[in-house]
Amino acid sequence: MNADPRDDRLLAGSLVLRPWLPGDLGVLLDAYRDPAIRAGSRAPVADEAAAAAWLRTQEEGRASGLRYGFAVVDPGLGDGPVGNVALSFPAPGSPSAEVGYWTAAPARGRGLAPRALEALSDWAFSRFAGDGLARLELLHQVGNEASCRVAEKAGYAFTELLPPCPPWPDEGHRHTREG
Known part of the structure; x- marks a missing residue:
């Protein structure tokens, strides 16, 4: 993983991770039509x-640093986004953060999600280690x-079973990766 000098783009092999742009609105709508992403x-993004x-x-979150x-x-x-990865802090300087991702249907099964998640994770630990x-x-x-497999491939170990928590009606898994 290499960080772009402008620090808003990450490179992971052939993948480019960049901020979302207003011009990505149509791609985003198409992705959220997929029942798996919803x-x-x-x-969920419905309209x-x-x-x-x-x-x-996304823009406000980046500006706030959270x-x-x-x-x-x-x-x-192609030139447009085929997936999303995100890092979210509960508060500035928090010792832990949550990651999430999704992959559009045409890009699934190509190893894109674990590569993007690993790049995001490496960047997060590098960029925010000094903040704790x-x-x-x-x-x-x-x-x-599929998310269990992605987590494992990106270096996230299964940690615990979680009780149902809205908006998810079923039990969940927590996977973690230490810095």
């Missing part, structure tokens, strides 16, 4: 207004076996 999302709000949230969302671009699949970041957590519903 099922794993805490904030253009919701997509615009989601994009603003959320870093990256559009995942695989040049082999020591642990990253990945949460998902029990039935999402």
Whole structure:
């Protein structure tokens, strides 16, 4: 993983992780039409207004230093985003943060999610170690076996079974990676 000199883009092999842009609205809407993405999302995007709000949230999170969302671009699949990875802090200087991701259907099965998640994780520990970041957590519903595989491939160990917690009606898994 290499950080771009502007520090807003990450490179992971052929993948480019970059901030989400207003021009990505259509791609975002298409991605959230996928039932698998909607099922794993805490904030589903149902229409253009919701997509615009989601994009603003990404920008505001980056400005506040509490959320870093990256559009995942695989040049082999085109110029637009085919996935998302995000790092969220509960508060400034927190010793732990949560990571999340999704991959659009056409990009699944290519190893994109673990590579992007590993790049984000390496960047997070490098960038925020001085602020005390020591642990990253990945949460998902029990039935999402693909997320378990992605977590393991990206260096996240299964830590515990979680009780149901809205908006997820089923038990969940917590995976962690130490810095």
